Amino acid sequence: MKFVDEYREPQKAEILLIEIEKISKTLNKHVKIMEVCGGHTHSIFKYGIEEVLPNNIELIHGPGCPVCVMPRGKLDDAISIAKHNNVILTTFGDTMRVPGSKLSLLQAKAEGADIRMVYSPLDSLKIAKENPDKEIVFFGIGFETTAPSTAFTILQAAAENINNFSMFCNHVLVIPALKALLDNPDLQLDGFIGPGHVSMVIGCKPYEFISQQYHKPIVISGFEPIDILQSIWMLLKQLTENRCQVESQYTRIVTHEGNQNALKAINEVFEVRDNFEWRGLGNIPNSGLQISDQYAQFDAELKFSTPNNQVADNKACQCGEILKGVLKPWQCKVFGTACTPENPIGTCMVSSEGACAAYYKYGRFAKAFSQLKVDENKVIA
Structure with a gap:
């Protein structure tokens, strides 16, 4: 199948791993690379990529899971809307099981x-x-990836004059979140694997601030194993050459300027919020979208009253630290015990793009494997 089989060939992966090993030795340092998108996290564990990388290359899991970054208060707001008389609330499947303060x-x-x-x-x-x-x-969530579909739906509703439809808009923007991470002194990163699906919409250009202001390289990647390995190689090559650029490995999908039709729909239907609360990252200025005045008749926040409360996370859950890349999922005290996909405490275990769900499904033995590699190195030393 075109664009699938050729990106899963073992021979290509082996060549890339050899080259990654060579470059990692010349760097002579511990390198931290954040994959922003939860889809990349799942691919990394599904194909065992983290386990075959050199010991000095560490992958950090970022906040690019739209369900995971949704604060509990927003779930409470959605439930309060659903409890109004004559209301049918619709949403995506992942959102259904995310715990609010009392109910999902x-x-x-x-x-x-x-x-x-x-x-x-x-x-x-x-x-x-x-x-x-x-x-x-419609309970609308997601990054710029899903924002165009909700924007086009509102445009369709307006064209057909469907007045009994509205949207509870909770779309978020990836660029302000990346800036918040780069400003976090607790998280020292050497480079980024950029989100493929978001970049399909926004293009490469918006990431230039990462290289120009923060002097970090970023490579936008596809989701197949060869995609990710090649992106890691491209990042390491930038580091060895002291370059900081925005590069795209995912050239078969992502263009420099992005999808202009999608961006036009987003800009017409939405406007940027002054502030939006992210789970784990707190309030980030200009990081969310709301429905513009022109389409206010489709804004559920204006049609219905909601509690609009900020609700603290469960004290046992460390999703916030995981989303910031400070902790790995297995470092959470309730991971795999009190918190499982069947009985999730936090959002990272619920979503199909959540880091905890990826660790649980594919990487439950990754910690033991990593420890084995550390022990072997001690013995050799």
């Missing part, structure tokens, strides 16, 4: 709220057409 959306549904899983916001629009006597609310 799935638990609220079990208690009688009409909450439905959809695959696209257009499905919500279809439900609105089929239920003219109900108010249909």
